[in-house]
Amino acid sequence: MPFLALANIKKSFGQTQVVHDFNMAIEKGEFISFLGPSGCGKTTILRMIAGFEQPSGGTIHINGKDQTRLKPNQRNIGMVFQAYALFPNMTVFDNVAFGLKVAGQPKAEIETRVKEMLKLIHLEHLADRYPYQMSGGQQQRVALARALAPKPQVLLLDEPLSALDAKIRVSLREEIRQIQRQLGITTVFVTHDQEEALSISDRIVVMNAGRADQIGTPSDIYNRPTTRFVASFVGTLNIIEATIVDPAAGTVMIGDQTIALRESIADKTGGETISLALRPEAGSLSESAKGDTALTGKVVSANFLGSVVRTRIAVGKNTVSFDMFNSPDLVMPAPDEVVTLRFSAGDLLVIRD
Amino acid sequence: MSTASPFIDRRTIIDWLGIAPFMIFALMFLIVPTLYLVTGAFFNAEGQFTFQNIADLFTPTILSAYWISIKVSLASSLGGALIGFALAWAIVLGGLPSWIRNGLLTFSGVASNFAGVPLAFAFIATLGRTGLVTVFLRDWFGFNLYSTGFNLLSFFGLTITYMFFQIPLMVLILTPALDGLKKEWREASEILGASTWQYWRMIGLPILWPSLLGTSLLLFANAFGAIATAYALTGASLNIVPILLYAQIRGDVLHNPNLGYALALGMIVITGLSNVLYIWLRMRAERWQK
Amino acid sequence: MKMSKFFAWLAIAVGVTYFFVPLLGTFEFSLRMRRGEYSLDAYGSVFSDVQFQQTFGFSMLMALFTIAFGMLLVVPTAYWVRLRLPQMRPFVEFVTLMPLVIPAIVIVFGYLRLYNSSSYIPFTGSTFGTNILLVMSYITLSLPYMYRSVDTAMRTIDVRTLTEAAEILGAKWPTILFKCIFPNVMSGVLSGAFITFAIVIGEFTMAALLNRPAFGPYLQLVGANKAYEPSALAIIAFAITWLSMGLIQLVSRFGKLTQSRP
Numbered sequence: 001m002p003f004l005a006l007a008n009i010k011k012s013f014g015q016t017q018v019v020h021d022f023n024m025a026i027e028k029g030e031f032i033s034f035l036g037p038s039g040c041g042k043t044t045i046l047r048m049i050a051g052f053e054q055p056s057g058g059t060i061h062i063n064g065k066d067q068t069r070l071k072p073n074q075r076n077i078g079m080v081f082q083a084y085a086l087f088p089n090m091t092v093f094d095n096v097a098f099g100l101k102v103a104g105q106p107k108a109e110i111e112t113r114v115k116e117m118l119k120l121i122h123l124e125h126l127a128d129r130y131p132y133q134m135s136g137g138q139q140q141r142v143a144l145a146r147a148l149a150p151k152p153q154v155l156l157l158d159e160p161l162s163a164l165d166a167k168i169r170v171s172l173r174e175e176i177r178q179i180q181r182q183l184g185i186t187t188v189f190v191t192h193d194q195e196e197a198l199s200i201s202d203r204i205v206v207m208n209a210g211r212a213d214q215i216g217t218p219s220d221i222y223n224r225p226t227t228r229f230v231a232s233f234v235g236t237l238n239i240i241e242a243t244i245v246d247p248a249a250g251t252v253m254i255g256d257q258t259i260a261l262r263e264s265i266a267d268k269t270g271g272e273t274i275s276l277a278l279r280p281e282a283g284s285l286s287e288s289a290k291g292d293t294a295l296t297g298k299v300v301s302a303n304f305l306g307s308v309v310r311t312r313i314a315v316g317k318n319t320v321s322f323d324m325f326n327s328p329d330l331v332m333p334a335p336d337e338v339v340t341l342r343f344s345a346g347d348l349l350v351i352r353d
Numbered sequence: 354m355s356t357a358s359p360f361i362d363r364r365t366i367i368d369w370l371g372i373a374p375f376m377i378f379a380l381m382f383l384i385v386p387t388l389y390l391v392t393g394a395f396f397n398a399e400g401q402f403t404f405q406n407i408a409d410l411f412t413p414t415i416l417s418a419y420w421i422s423i424k425v426s427l428a429s430s431l432g433g434a435l436i437g438f439a440l441a442w443a444i445v446l447g448g449l450p451s452w453i454r455n456g457l458l459t460f461s462g463v464a465s466n467f468a469g470v471p472l473a474f475a476f477i478a479t480l481g482r483t484g485l486v487t488v489f490l491r492d493w494f495g496f497n498l499y500s501t502g503f504n505l506l507s508f509f510g511l512t513i514t515y516m517f518f519q520i521p522l523m524v525l526i527l528t529p530a531l532d533g534l535k536k537e538w539r540e541a542s543e544i545l546g547a548s549t550w551q552y553w554r555m556i557g558l559p560i561l562w563p564s565l566l567g568t569s570l571l572l573f574a575n576a577f578g579a580i581a582t583a584y585a586l587t588g589a590s591l592n593i594v595p596i597l598l599y600a601q602i603r604g605d606v607l608h609n610p611n612l613g614y615a616l617a618l619g620m621i622v623i624t625g626l627s628n629v630l631y632i633w634l635r636m637r638a639e640r641w642q643k
Numbered sequence: 644m645k646m647s648k649f650f651a652w653l654a655i656a657v658g659v660t661y662f663f664v665p666l667l668g669t670f671e672f673s674l675r676m677r678r679g680e681y682s683l684d685a686y687g688s689v690f691s692d693v694q695f696q697q698t699f700g701f702s703m704l705m706a707l708f709t710i711a712f713g714m715l716l717v718v719p720t721a722y723w724v725r726l727r728l729p730q731m732r733p734f735v736e737f738v739t740l741m742p743l744v745i746p747a748i749v750i751v752f753g754y755l756r757l758y759n760s761s762s763y764i765p766f767t768g769s770t771f772g773t774n775i776l777l778v779m780s781y782i783t784l785s786l787p788y789m790y791r792s793v794d795t796a797m798r799t800i801d802v803r804t805l806t807e808a809a810e811i812l813g814a815k816w817p818t819i820l821f822k823c824i825f826p827n828v829m830s831g832v833l834s835g836a837f838i839t840f841a842i843v844i845g846e847f848t849m850a851a852l853l854n855r856p857a858f859g860p861y862l863q864l865v866g867a868n869k870a871y872e873p874s875a876l877a878i879i880a881f882a883i884t885w886l887s888m889g890l891i892q893l894v895s896r897f898g899k900l901t902q903s904r905p
Contacts, residue, residue, distance in 0.1 A: 050540075050544055051543075051544075052540055052543075052544075071543075072540070072543040072544045073543050073544070073545075073546045073547060073548060075544070076546070077544055078544070078545075079540075079541070079544045081537045081540070081541060083535070083537055085535065085537030085538055085540070085541045086541075087538060087541070087542070087555075087556050088538075088560065089556065089559040089560050090555075090556075098542070098545055098547070098555070099545035099546055099547075101555075102542075102545060102546050102547040102548075102551050102555075103546055143541075146541075146545070147544075147545075150545065150546065368723075368727045368728055369728075371719070371720075371723035371727060371728070372720055372723055372724060372728060372731065372735065374716060374719070374720070375716060375717075375720040375735065375738075378716055378779075378782070379738045381779075382750075382754070382779045382780065382782070382783050383738065383741055383742065383745075383750065383783055383786075384738075385753075385757065386750055386752075386753025386754050386756075386757050387745055387749065387750065387753055389753050389756060389757050390749060390752060390753050390756070393756070436654075436657070436658065436661075439654040439657075439658075440654050440655065440658045442651070442654070443650070443651035443652075443654040443655050443658075444651075444655075446647070446651075447647060447648060447650070447651020447652075447654070447655075448647065448648050448651065449648075449651050449652070449655065453655060457655070457658070459888070459892065460662065462888045462891070462892075463881070463884050463885045463888045464662060466838065466841045466842065466884050466887070466888065467880070467881055467884045469845050469846065469847050469859065469862075470845060470847055470859060470862040470863050470866060470880075471845060471862065471876060471877035471880035471881065472877070473866065474669065474862075474866055474873040474874055474876065474877035475665045475666065475668070475669040475874075475877045475881075476665055477866075477873070478665070478668045478669040478671075478672035478673070478873075478874045478877070479664060479665040479667075479668030479669065479672075480665075480668075484668055484672070485664070485667065485668030485671050485672065486664060486668060516661075517661075517662070517665065520658070520661070520662075549647075571743065574743065574744055574746075575743075577746065578745075578746025578747060578748065578749070579746075580746075580747075580748050580847070580848050581846075581847035581848060581859065581863070584847070584863065585847075585862070585863050585866050588867065595746065595748050598748055598749075598752065599748060599848075599851075599852070602748075602751075602752055602755065602852055603852070613752070617748075617749045617752050617753075620746050620748075620749055621744075621745060621746075621749060624744050624745065624746065625744060628744055
């Protein structure tokens with residue numbers, strides 16, 4: 001039996017339905033990310049798990065117990081909010097102690113547990129500070145400690161990193177993942193940042209318009225997107241429009257160039273337009289690159305992004321981006337130069353919506 | 354560089370000249386008149402230094418005037434704070450339609466400025482011996498309000514009248530403060546297991562405390578110095594400090610002009626003390642703020 | 644959730660009852676002048692009273708002077724403090740808030756002793772001088788409100804940048820003050836003006852103790868001597884206050900529209 005089970009969850013606000021028949025089974029100790037653009041329903045699902053919103057239909061079970069009608073303060077769930085939401089009138093110590101205090105635990109136990117939690121987030125020395133005296137990253141770590149102190153069954157993270165600076169975002173997400181592993185706590189993480197989701201999750205749920213488009217491991221989601229939405233939202237996948245030449249042979253035409261696919265398109269008919277996905281790091285300009293497929297096009301732009309150079313070339317009506325690793329002797333392609341992009345036919349995925 | 358310093362000096366002088374009109378005004382019409390009374394309280398009619406005026410304040414009439422004034426101000430400010438808080442809470446967090454919020458705020462803007470003599474008339478017309486409510490209770494329920502010992506020209510009557518401008522003032526100041534309570538604080542406390550009561554006791558009220566307290570003390574000073582409503586309501590029959598001082602100014606009823614100064618000094622001390630108390634409490638309450 | 648909504652409605656119901664019953668009572672009372680039927684006689688009697696016209700006119704005039712001179716004092720001061728003397732801000736703000744702490748009756752008591760006919764500055768020695776003193780006392784009373792509304796308006800337009808821009812274009816300070824600053828803080832000036840008006844028009848303490856024939860003392864006199872007219876006057880006064888506040892709302896809405904330009 002899954003530890004956290006969402007069954008046929010529906011949610012409507014007035015006339016608009018924001019979550020449609022959502023099903024999900026989360027195992028104990030799993031780190032699950034809900035990934036999607038704003039308004040896709042991911043935060044609403046999180047808030048229903050927390051109990052801040054009542055589902056219009058369906059059930060929520062944690063550890064076999066029905067939680068659907070319980071109030072938030074009866075669920076024993078930990079939650080970290082986007083805007084920290086530390087209590088401004090309390091010190092770090094009192095913030096972390098809050099959940100234990102309202103649960104009526106003895107003073108000595110509270111003190112031990114709070115110290116343990118502060119140690120976990122490496123902020124023992126700031127116990128007497130008030131929230132306003134700390135940086136955003138520190139505040140969010142305190143918020144994490146506060147959520148974990150009462151030993152919740154489930155930890156919910158509502159875009160906890162999006163208010164922070166880029167550098168702190170990366171280090172804090174690693175810290176969160178490490179603490180989560182250490183405690184083995186079942187965690188649901190909501191984010192609109194695909195890099196974040198890919199880097200720390202066991203599984204990712206890509207949400208689109210109130211539905212789960214795809215549920216899978218980060219590698220699955222990134223390498224084998226099943227819908228056009230997943231392909232375009234996760235990573236910077238190229239979507240290339242192609243016309244089928246011969247379904248049996250698997251040949252398609254892109255602009256005026258014909259190439260063969262490895263994936264079978266025998267179920268399609270000739271002349272039909274299909275979408276193909278190509279990851280930007282799959283291609284190369286090098287003559288010696290191994291690759292059985294090539295596309296020729298005119299360079300639209302080449303941008304230096306630090307570790308990679310991203311080049312966009314026009315092939316027929318499509319613009320295809322690809323990344324080359326930076327090296328000091330790399331020659332950047334010039335605009336309007338005609339180049340040949342080589343890649344393996346296996347890297348071209350057929351998008352079946 | 355050597356030419357810079359006289360230039361700066363001239364500029365500094367101009368800078369200070371810029372607020373000279375304000376300074377002169379404040380001195381002439383606010384600071385010096387007040388100081389004049391304060392110092393006058395320590396001199397006798399012959400111009401000699403004395404504490405006699407202060408000592409004379411501790412006579413039964415004057416003491417009771419101060420006592421009633423303090424009671425009315427305390428009761429009306431606490432009552433105003435309590436009801437004002439309930440109303441502000443209702444429009445911010447009560448989940449009421451927004452037209453109620455807008456309506457109440459607009460009305461509060463008006464009612465908080467509706468004080469003085471007309472306010473007294475309104476309450477006489479309502480709760481006076483032939484007022485609407487008094488007559489209504491008598492004719493429909495056979496209930497004689499005035500037989501219960503109620504009297505509009507009393508401590509209770511004055512308090513209930515003052516609350517007409519105290520409550521709206523509280524609503525106006527507290528509504529933005531309540532708007533400042535973040536929804537996430539409530540949610541965070543809930544998910545950590547706190548009840549509504551625990552949220553208010555441990556988070557909501559401590560955060561609102563400075564504004565609540567500050568407004569209450571402002572209401573206190575507001576009521577303590579008010580005279581027009583009381584005078585129009587009760588004539589000179591209710592013995593509160595502003596009315597006593599009014600009578601003293603008009604006709605030297607205390608037969609000692611310098612005792613009048615002491616009376617005024619007493620008022621300044623009480624409103625001043627309430628403000629010092631406010632600043633001190635606020636500093637304590639705001640340790641957690643920037 | 645249901646519970647809190649119930650209490651919210653309950654609070655509103657209590658509030659509405661407390662606030663509307665006196666207004667209703669006053670209105671009902673003001674209509675009772677003619678025996679046995681409702682009439683507007685009390686209002687007719689008020690409006691035809693020569694003293695009403697005179698005192699109301701006098702208070703209107705005093706209010707206008709208070710607003711004009713008050714703003715002439717407050718706007719340049721607030722501007723100067725923001726621009727040149729930011730270190731004086733706490734002090735100036737403290738002074739402007741003092742009238743909320745020191746009761747009006749104490750202030751006017753000081754005036755009477757300090758500026759009597761035998762003093763160096765005998766304001767109260769002549770009618771004209773007493774009128775000046777009355778206007779000054781009203782400016783003092785409304786100082787907290789005027790200063791706050793003007794200062795808030797200045798904060799939103801960033802006077803420093805505006806002044807520097809005008810200076811670069813070669814404007815002299817009177818031009819800056821009257822052509823750039825005044826128009827831009829107009830919404831603040833007007834809100835301050837209307838609230839001042841609401842305070843001054845029925846003010847009692849200052850006018851009574853300075854012995855001026857103003858509307859406030861007249862109200863008190865009517866209250867002591869007549870039965871139905873006071874209620875009519877209270878309704879009129881409430882309407883005037885409502886009008887002032889309505890104008891403030893109108894002005895601040897208008898101010899928001901114009902302020903989107905800079």
